[in-house]
Amino acid sequence: MFQKILIANRGEIACRVAATARRMGVKTVAVYSDADAHAKHVAACDEAVHIGGSAPKDSYLRWERILEAARATGAQAIHPGYGFLSENEDFARACAEAGLVFIGPPASAIADMGLKAESKRLMDKAGVPLVPGYQGEDQDPQLLQREADRIGYPVLIKASAGGGGKGMRLVENSEDFAAALDSCKREAINSFGNAAVLVEKYVLRPRHIEIQVFGDTQGNVVYLFERDCSVQRRHQKVLEEAPAPGMTPELRRRMGEAAVAAAKAVGYVGAGTVEFIVEQPGGYDQPEAMKFYFMEMNTRLQVEHPVTEAITGEDLVEWQLRVAFGEPLPKRQDELAITGHAVEARICAENPDNQFLPATGTLAVYAKPECTAFERENLQGTSARPRIDDGVRCGDAISPFYDSMIAKLIVHGETREQALARLDDALAQTHIVGLATNVQFLRHVVKSDAFRRAQLDTALIQREAAVLFDQDRVGLPLAAAAAVAQTLAREQAGAVAGDPFSQRDGWRGLLASHRRFDFDYRSQPATAWLRYGQAGAAHHLSVGADGSENVSASDLAFAVLPDGALELQFAGQRTRARVYAQGEALEVFTPQGATLEVFTPQGATRIAVVDPLAHAGETASEGGRLTAPMPGKVVSFAVQAGDQVSKGQPLAVMEAMKMEHTIAAPADGVVAELLYAPGDQVAEGAELLRLTQE
Numbered sequence: 001m002f003q004k005i006l007i008a009n010r011g012e013i014a015c016r017v018a019a020t021a022r023r024m025g026v027k028t029v030a031v032y033s034d035a036d037a038h039a040k041h042v043a044a045c046d047e048a049v050h051i052g053g054s055a056p057k058d059s060y061l062r063w064e065r066i067l068e069a070a071r072a073t074g075a076q077a078i079h080p081g082y083g084f085l086s087e088n089e090d091f092a093r094a095c096a097e098a099g100l101v102f103i104g105p106p107a108s109a110i111a112d113m114g115l116k117a118e119s120k121r122l123m124d125k126a127g128v129p130l131v132p133g134y135q136g137e138d139q140d141p142q143l144l145q146r147e148a149d150r151i152g153y154p155v156l157i158k159a160s161a162g163g164g165g166k167g168m169r170l171v172e173n174s175e176d177f178a179a180a181l182d183s184c185k186r187e188a189i190n191s192f193g194n195a196a197v198l199v200e201k202y203v204l205r206p207r208h209i210e211i212q213v214f215g216d217t218q219g220n221v222v223y224l225f226e227r228d229c230s231v232q233r234r235h236q237k238v239l240e241e242a243p244a245p246g247m248t249p250e251l252r253r254r255m256g257e258a259a260v261a262a263a264k265a266v267g268y269v270g271a272g273t274v275e276f277i278v279e280q281p282g283g284y285d286q287p288e289a290m291k292f293y294f295m296e297m298n299t300r301l302q303v304e305h306p307v308t309e310a311i312t313g314e315d316l317v318e319w320q321l322r323v324a325f326g327e328p329l330p331k332r333q334d335e336l337a338i339t340g341h342a343v344e345a346r347i348c349a350e351n352p353d354n355q356f357l358p359a360t361g362t363l364a365v366y367a368k369p370e371c372t373a374f375e376r377e378n379l380q381g382t383s384a385r386p387r388i389d390d391g392v393r394c395g396d397a398i399s400p401f402y403d404s405m406i407a408k409l410i411v412h413g414e415t416r417e418q419a420l421a422r423l424d425d426a427l428a429q430t431h432i433v434g435l436a437t438n439v440q441f442l443r444h445v446v447k448s449d450a451f452r453r454a455q456l457d458t459a460l461i462q463r464e465a466a467v468l469f470d471q472d473r474v475g476l477p478l479a480a481a482a483a484v485a486q487t488l489a490r491e492q493a494g495a496v497a498g499d500p501f502s503q504r505d506g507w508r509g510l511l512a513s514h515r516r517f518d519f520d521y522r523s524q525p526a527t528a529w530l531r532y533g534q535a536g537a538a539h540h541l542s543v544g545a546d547g548s549e550n551v552s553a554s555d556l557a558f559a560v561l562p563d564g565a566l567e568l569q570f571a572g573q574r575t576r577a578r579v580y581a582q583g584e585a586l587e588v589f590t591p592q593g594a595t596l597e598v599f600t601p602q603g604a605t606r607i608a609v610v611d612p613l614a615h616a617g618e619t620a621s622e623g624g625r626l627t628a629p630m631p632g633k634v635v636s637f638a639v640q641a642g643d644q645v646s647k648g649q650p651l652a653v654m655e656a657m658k659m660e661h662t663i664a665a666p667a668d669g670v671v672a673e674l675l676y677a678p679g680d681q682v683a684e685g686a687e688l689l690r691l692t693q694e
Helices: 011-023 040-044 063-073 089-097 107-114 116-125 141-151 174-192 249-265 305-312 316-324 416-428 439-447 476-494
Strands: 004-007 027-033 047-052 077-079 155-159 168-171 197-201 207-215 221-233 236-242 270-279 291-298 341-348 365-367 387-390 405-413 431-433 513-521 524-532 539-545 550-555 557-560 566-570 573-582 595-600 603-609 625-627 632-637 650-656 659-664 669-674 687-693
Touching (some): 004 011, 004 063, 011 316, 011 387, 011 405, 027 040, 027 063, 063 089, 089 107, 107 116, 116 197, 116 249, 141 197, 155 174, 168 174, 174 197, 174 632, 207 249, 207 291, 207 316, 221 305, 236 439, 249 270, 270 316, 305 316, 305 341, 305 387, 305 405, 341 416, 341 439, 405 416, 416 439, 431 595, 439 603, 476 524, 476 539, 476 550, 476 566, 476 603
Parallel strands (some): 004 027, 004 077, 027 047
Antiparallel strands (some): 155 168, 207 221, 207 270, 221 236, 236 341, 341 405, 365 431, 513 603, 524 539, 566 573, 573 595, 595 603, 625 687, 632 650, 650 659, 669 687
């Protein structure tokens, strides 16, 4: 076995590879950028080498520096992880030329499968079913338009060299094709340096089901069953599970054999994933009618590989190392079996209620359920605890330079129902404060009727939008009660025993008293009145919203539990809650103006304590300004100074966290001034252009 390997990646996958290498007695070398100097993956490895600036193009994509680091540290092989250089045929070839083992497929296989159009021609020869489409070399826009019209709408434009949902556009009608093609080509050039695209029929009610394959240098290839990755946003996966719900043994065998044929057609070695789009012509309840078509092959380990590990009990990174060292596959096809059900949730720094806008910030609170990191003995459900793969720690920053994923939460159960229950419970115990995340959105998906009943397709999120977005399972009464209880608990903790003057309990000698709390809840004002009895012990809380009558009134009772959580009883509910203040420290009492994050088993919400001494109306309207929603790069402007624009019209395109984001006009007006140029880096909140509103 190798004595030392270099991991040419960062974050959770670098930590994951290092864990298996350590168990196998293999030393590891990390590489890191300026932004990652103190990252978790650096600490997880035996050695670390600095390779450049924070932007990927200045570090993790500079493969000549990575090769230098491998030579300098005596590494024998390089594990590319996923993303970055993992599917770069030039890098794989350069490793071989430098006398280093690339822990992945041959450069020729990467080349064959790297271009979608070429890979589909190869698959057609191998007898793998294909979706109707155009994969030709002629990229004339008018020809592509005619081919799309011939195929019939809706069609999907896909970057030929693409992956990860980048360079992909759904076109509903012929009139929108040209604009979508331009946008797709631009993103393809920025992401992959290749503007070539293919056009294919968009399959209605499609499921995204992929097959994990493995090949060795002796010519053996097996499949480790399937994963369903249908729950997606922006063509990127949100939840993955194995095995695929509703999969029949016959369809599993046919898809597995087709995936093996695809791998053998390119002489594949190592871990790979053959992705299929599966049509459901008979509807969700007729899996026997499903038809599958080859979509693409990812020539690397996938983000969602842990669910395959959970149902098979196999360490796929160990398989990668053994195969790269020249050993045969650890198991034959007839030795592989499925046990139970596994689901993975990708926890990302993003705001689902704002079109999944990526978020940056510091993990001020990063509390996880009782869990395990990768452990070989816990792969196949031997522990009911969830597995969390992450590359961050509390206090780390999520920067705009890399992907928005914070962690992967993986659960296993004897049945799908048990796995989903465990997943929801683990998500409920995941508390992240300091930036927006999709944790609550994931809970909404898991508990939605469509997902629970496995009515799956890649449009599930759009189809179920009414029950997934802008949901608040906590509610104003409980949120306000938690905020008031937290304040009272802090005050009690700060009181001096035996000193009645340090007690803030509302005691009066003759009369009852009351206390007012002003809040901002979901952008609406709210007020809570806390009434004390004469002895200062009874707490009766009334909560009102936006000047209305009380929405809830009840006695408030609470206790601080040993772990710091609150046990609340209010308005007919008895629940546990954790309250965190964002931005200001909590000392004796909750500071006025603090934003509180309230976590309960029902869900999580945010409530802001309004400072009664603050002057209202001091903030001027920004009606004529357009600002960057996050740090990033200006890609292009669609307007010039003096142009008249209408509400909703695209004005500019920004790139951040490897995604393009369109800035649209908030109202009709005239462009007064452009304040940046394409290519400029801008900070969050930077004013990009000014509008004179009509």
